[in-house]
Every structure is written in C-alpha cells, then in structure tokens.
Amino acid sequence: MFINKIREKFGRNKAVKPKDYLSNILSDTTHYSISEAYKTARTNLMFTLAAEKGCKKIIVTSSQSGEGKSTTTSNLAIAFAQTGARVMVLEADLRRPKLHRYFSLPNDKGMSEFLGGFATMEEVIQHVEKYNVDCITGGKVPPNPSELLISPLFAELLEKLSENYDYIFVDSPPINVVSDPISIAKLMSGAVVVARQNYTTSEVLRQAIASLEFGDIKILGYILNASKDVPGVSKKAYKTRYGYKQYSKYGYYGYSKYGHHSQNDDDE
Ligand SMILES: Nc1ncnc2c1ncn2[C@@H]1O[C@H](COP(=O)(O)OP(=O)(O)OP(=O)(O)O)[C@@H](O)[C@H]1O
Numbered sequence: 001m002f003i004n005k006i007r008e009k010f011g012r013n014k015a016v017k018p019k020d021y022l023s024n025i026l027s028d029t030t031h032y033s034i035s036e037a038y039k040t041a042r043t044n045l046m047f048t049l050a051a052e053k054g055c056k057k058i059i060v061t062s063s064q065s066g067e068g069k070s071t072t073t074s075n076l077a078i079a080f081a082q083t084g085a086r087v088m089v090l091e092a093d094l095r096r097p098k099l100h101r102y103f104s105l106p107n108d109k110g111m112s113e114f115l116g117g118f119a120t121m122e123e124v125i126q127h128v129e130k131y132n133v134d135c136i137t138g139g140k141v142p143p144n145p146s147e148l149l150i151s152p153l154f155a156e157l158l159e160k161l162s163e164n165y166d167y168i169f170v171d172s173p174p175i176n177v178v179s180d181p182i183s184i185a186k187l188m189s190g191a192v193v194v195a196r197q198n199y200t201t202s203e204v205l206r207q208a209i210a211s212l213e214f215g216d217i218k219i220l221g222y223i224l225n226a227s228k229d230v231p232g233v234s235k236k237a238y239k240t241r242y243g244y245k246q247y248s249k250y251g252y253y254g255y256s257k258y259g260h261h262s263q264n265d266d267d268e
C-alpha cells in the first residue's frame with residue numbers, strides 16, 4: 001500500500017504485484033504432466049501405505065527451506081482428495097506457516113491457538129470448498145513452536161482427527177534446521193522427503209535422511225520438486241513456470257534467517 005502511494009506520488013502509477021501464492025498449486029489450468037506427476041506420487045504412496053490400518057498420517061519434510069514442502073503437502077492433499085478420500089492438512093511449520101496462503105484461508109486461528117489452549121479443535125478446522133479438503137493453518141507465530149509441537153495436545157489432536165479422516169498430511173519445517181519434524185514424525189505413518197532440482201545438494205539430503213533414520217522414522221518416499229524433466233512440458237512453459245530465475249530467490253536462506261522469521265515475513 002505504502003509503496004503504491006510512493007509510486008503514485010513519483011509518477012510510477014503501477015500497482016505492486018501481489019505475490020502469486022497459487023501458481024504452483026494444482027488447479028484446472030495446471031499442465032497435465034504436472035497433475036499426472038502428483039497422481040503417480042499418490043498411487044505410489046497408496047501402495048506404500050496399503051498395509052497400514054485406519055487413517056494414514058504423512059509428514060512432508062525436506063532438508064532446508066524453500067525446497068517445496070508446503071507446495072508438495074498442499075498438492076498431495078488435493079490429489080488424494082480427488083479420489084473422494086477424506087483429507088486433512090495440518091500446518092506444523094509454526095515459524096513460517098504457508099498453508100493459509102496456498103489454500104487462500106484466513107490465519108487468525110490455527111495450530112498455535114489450539115496448542116496454546118486458546119481455541120478448540122472445531123474452531124481451528126477450516127474447510128477448503130474448492131478442493132474438498134479440511135485444513136488447520138498455522139495461526140499466529142508463537143515464541144515457542146517446538147514446545148507446542150511436542151505437547152500432548154498435538155498427539156491428542158492427531159488421534160481425534162484420525163477418527164474422521166482417511167489421510168492426514170502434515171507440513172513441517174526443514175529437518176536440517178530444526179528438530180520439530182522428528183518429534184512429529186514419530187506420531188505419523190511415515191515421512192515423504194522433498195528435494196528440489198538444482199537446489200538440494202546430495203550432502204544436505206543425506207544429512208536429512210540420516211536424521212530421519214536416527215529418529216527411526218519410516219521414509220515413505222522421495223519427491224523431486226521442480227524437476228526439469230517433466231515429460232510433455234515444453235521448454236517455454238518450463239522456463240516461465242519452473243524457470244531458473246526462481247531458484248536464485250531461495251539461495252539466501254540460511255539458518256539465522258530461518259530462525260528469525262516472523263509472522264509478517266511474507267517474503268519467500
Ligand atoms: N515446482 C515448483 N516450481 C516453481 N516454484 C515452486 C515449485 N515448488 C515450489 N515453488 C515455489 O517455491 C517457493 C517455496 O516453496 P514452498 O513454500 O513450498 O517451500 P518450503 O519447502 O515449504 O519452504 P519453507 O521451508 O520456507 O516453508 C514458493 O514460492 C513456491 O511457490
């Protein structure tokens with residue numbers, strides 16, 4: 001707003017383009033190869049989880065920030081809901097909650113409020129009409145995210161939700177940066193690990209896998225995000241939607257930057 005006013009004043013009357021949070025979320029206009037890739041991931045996950053009784057609980061994690069955990073969590077949830085399954089998506093990255101952006105939901109009450117004892121489960125569950133999924137967003141960024149996530153309330157929430165849903169997907173912070181994903185993953189059927197092409201190095205990925213193995217977490221599978229090699233996607237389409245330009249944006253993420261992220265830090 002303020003920037004728009006300055007631009008008006010100095011003759012640059014062009015509105016500031018809002019961040020396009022939805023461009024990588026599945027929709028009717030998504031290229032079929034991309035939808036197909038998620039369907040393949042869905043089928044593989046369904047087979048991997050076939051022996052598991054009742055509600056399947058899947059945490060999506062990755063080694064570092066910006067690799068596509070929240071995007072993948074949202075898209076997997078959408079892809080599973082397309083089969084008619086009852087799907088819940090939970091935000092467990094309380095430092096940098098993103099699900100509300102990807103599902104266009106308000107975020108004034110969410111996981112933080114529930115775990116902090118300020119809201120009931122019913123008050124924080126939101127329905128996303130467009131995708132037929134239910135979601136608990138992150139809520140306000142708390143000062144003590146790790147403590148909230150290891151509280152018995154989180155385990156109780158999962159147990160209650162398990163009675164009403166076929167699949168629960170959990171978005172989480174990067175495993176090489178904070179330990180939250182391990183404590184959450186212990187309550188889940190297993191973890192899906194995301195890596196991003198031209199960004200994730202084998203060294204950091206190995207480190208993430210070692211942490212999961214050390215925590216005795218079942219790895220359900222790996223997803224290579226932003227792959228260049230999606231069949232059927234033309235170079236031109238790829239360049240605009242998955243272009244190298246975007247990668248440079250994530251280059252600056254480091255430990256300290258991550259740790260100090262605040263509620264108002266909407267920058268990617
Ligand atoms: N396949 C893709 N192609 C292009 N952009 C993508 C792709 N996947 C994710 N992005 C973009 O990369 C950015 C980071 O993605 P996302 O929020 O899913 O990452 P993350 O791993 O959850 O990050 P963080 O750890 O910071 O929460 C977002 O702007 C998202 O739209």
Ligand SMILES: [Mg+2]
Nearest residue numbers: 069070093098
């Ligand atoms: Mg995220």
